[in-house]
Amino acid sequence: MIFSSARSYPPTGTFAPVKPAEIAALLRLEVALDLRQRAAWAGMLLYVVSAVYVAYLAVKGGLGTATWNALFWIILLFAAFNALARSFQREDQGRQLYLYTLVDPRSVVLARALYNAVTMVVMSLLSLLVYTVLLGSAALVEADLGQFILAVVLGGIGFAAVLTLISAIAARAGNGIGLMAILGFPLVLPLLLTVMRASKLSLDGVAWSVTSTYFGGLILLDVITITLAWILFPYLWRD
Numbered sequence: 001m002i003f004s005s006a007r008s009y010p011p012t013g014t015f016a017p018v019k020p021a022e023i024a025a026l027l028r029l030e031v032a033l034d035l036r037q038r039a040a041w042a043g044m045l046l047y048v049v050s051a052v053y054v055a056y057l058a059v060k061g062g063l064g065t066a067t068w069n070a071l072f073w074i075i076l077l078f079a080a081f082n083a084l085a086r087s088f089q090r091e092d093q094g095r096q097l098y099l100y101t102l103v104d105p106r107s108v109v110l111a112r113a114l115y116n117a118v119t120m121v122v123m124s125l126l127s128l129l130v131y132t133v134l135l136g137s138a139a140l141v142e143a144d145l146g147q148f149i150l151a152v153v154l155g156g157i158g159f160a161a162v163l164t165l166i167s168a169i170a171a172r173a174g175n176g177i178g179l180m181a182i183l184g185f186p187l188v189l190p191l192l193l194t195v196m197r198a199s200k201l202s203l204d205g206v207a208w209s210v211t212s213t214y215f216g217g218l219i220l221l222d223v224i225t226i227t228l229a230w231i232l233f234p235y236l237w238r239d
Helices: 020-036 037-057 066-085 093-102 107-135 145-173 178-203 209-239
Strands: none
Touching: 020 037, 020 107, 037 066, 037 107, 066 107, 066 145, 066 178, 107 145, 107 209, 145 178, 145 209, 178 209
């Protein structure tokens, strides 16, 4: 048994406490579900490799730093949509009712956001590796690698946070993939522009005193998104 006992649905107060035991149990559930569907991970990696390879075939003549950076984030954005669209789509009504009776909805959304964040960080770093192998690492010669990798990690976490919330809204509305695309792009655009700017400055080797503003903005956007999910998800879950 993953959960010890059933209980009544919790109140939807904004400042309800975090429940680490429930979150840990839900994370184990997510891992167990993905282990049963290993093809999903293979599909995500195949999507990334295929997209990077097509880009390689299209730009064999070489890329400037700005284009190299923009193309990387475009590929990663579509990979994030492909990977995270299933976050709330793989559950039938029975499983949703089961979770509804056992756990706090905030534990559900935090567990999903954490799991998706880890997924996106891993996929972002793997995408960067494949990208540099196929399209070359000339853009990284003068870069501050520490700052650039930090931008990749924060960008992946940001994509996970935004798309987890959008996936929950789309799933409850009953029009998953289509609605997620309609809502997702406008909401993810500020994050995308910020992370592209931060990573471009990192590739140019700009000092931390300049780039810290953009990294601070990335962290702030991530925190705001998680806070919104924390507040709004119980109402989505209840409906």
